[in-house]
Amino acid sequence: xxxxxxxxxxxxxxxxxxxxxxxxxxxxxxxxxxxxxxxxxxxxxxxxxxxxxxxxxxxxxxxxxxxxxxxxxxxxxxxxxxxxxxxxxxxxxxxxxxxxxxxxxxxxxxxxxxxxxxxxxxxxxxxxxxxxxxxxxxxxxxxxxxxxxxxxxxxxxxxxxxxxxxxxxxxxxxxxxxxxxxxxxxxxxxxxxxxxxxxxxxxxxxxxxxxxxxxxxxxxxxxxxxxxxxxx
Numbered sequence: 023x024x025x026x027x028x029x030x031x032x033x034x035x036x037x038x039x040x041x042x043x044x045x046x047x048x049x050x051x052x053x054x055x056x057x058x059x060x061x062x063x064x065x066x067x068x069x070x071x072x073x074x075x076x077x078x079x080x081x082x083x084x085x086x087x088x089x090x091x092x093x094x095x096x097x098x099x100x101x102x103x104x105x106x107x108x109x110x111x112x113x114x115x116x117x118x119x120x121x122x123x124x125x126x127x128x129x130x131x132x133x134x135x136x137x138x139x140x141x142x143x144x145x146x147x148x149x150x151x152x153x154x155x156x157x158x159x160x161x162x163x164x165x166x167x168x169x170x171x172x173x174x175x176x177x178x179x180x181x182x183x184x185x186x187x188x189x190x191x192x193x194x195x196x197x198x199x200x201x202x203x204x205x206x207x208x209x210x211x212x213x214x215x216x217x218x219x220x221x222x223x224x225x226x227x228x229x230x231x232x233x234x235x236x237x238x239x240x241x242x243x244x245x246x247x248x249x250x251x252x253x254x
Contacts, residue, residue, distance in 0.1 A: 024051065026094035028085050030101040030126060032061040032160030032184055035081040039092050052092055056081040060104035061161050061184050068109035075114050078105075083122040101126045102134055103161030103182060131178020135164035139173040142233050151230030158238040160184035165220060167227045175227055179216055183238045186213070 023043055029036045035056045042048035058081050063074025070078070082099070089097050105111055106128050119125050129137070138157045146153065155173075157164040161182035168174035190209040191201040234243075244250065 024093055024095050026089040026092075026097040028082070028089075028097060028099040028124070028126075030058075030060075030078070030082070030099070030105060032102070032104040032182060033057060033059055035078070035085060037085040037088055039089065039094055052088070054085070054088060056084060060108075061182070062188065064104070064108060068107075070105070070108040070110060070114050075117060078114065079118055079121050082118055082124050082126070086122050086124050097124065099124050099126045101128050103131070103159065103178075103180075103185075106131070107161065107180075131162060131164065132176045134162070135166040135176035135178055136173060138164050138235060139166035139168070139176065140171055142235065143171050146231065146233070152228050154224065154227075154229040154232040155235065156232070156239070157235045158183055159236060165224070167224060167229060175223065177220055179220065181213060181216060 024039065024041050025048075027038045027040075029038070035058055037052070037054050038050065039052035040048040041051050058074075058077050060070060060074055060078060063071050063077070065071050086097070101115075105114060105126070108114060111128065115126050115128070135155075135157070139153065139155045142153060142155045143150075152167070152169045153173075154167045155165070159182050161180070161184060163179045163181035164177070165179070166173040166176040186209060190212070191205055
């Protein structure tokens with residue numbers, strides 16, 4: 023069976039096409055991404071702007087056309103924090119459906135954390151023991167922990183890299199501008215205050231392995247000296 027998964031995130035619309043059958047390894051057949059930067063297109067009133075919706079509709083329609091061309095039998099379409107947090111989400115979803123025929127399902131933050139945890143569990147296997155999984159996206163941070171495929175703890179927090187940058191470290195028109203020490207300190211205090219109750223709850227859950235997903239963690243790992251993936 024050829025299955026398509028469409029992920030509408032804060033920064034990109036990602037179509038992944040895989041060939042698979044129940045109980046078998048899914049083989050990737052196609053992947054394409056369109057940069058939409060929806061989180062940057064949220065207006066002062068909390069609604070996704072008309073221009074932002076236009077970009078989203080165009081990207082989803084392009085992905086739908088690719089899926090049809092590639093013979094996808096079923097397309098699963100999901101939207102995460104950018105659409106989830108938009109004040110006019112119902113109107114945006116209706117327009118996407120009417121103009122593209124794609125029905126986007128909005129994932130709740132906890133469900134997003136659970137699905138990420140499931141992917142990490144399948145990747146590492148049961149021998150990894152109790153997992154702690156952290157996933158930083160553009161709009162949110164997902165945290166999940168547990169020993170089964172369904173985590174015993176799953177939480178989503180408004181600590182996405184893009185969201186924090188826009189709110190606390192806005193650089194203005196000069197890209198070379200460096201955020202002030204005061205702004206960085208204020209952001210650090212905000213993040214710590216938001217994470218404090220979560221850290222307290224996680225301290226009560228044993229874990230054998232911690233895993234970070236997403237390009238944000240990969241970039242942080244590279245900054246810390248980790249060899250690139252090409253090096254093995």
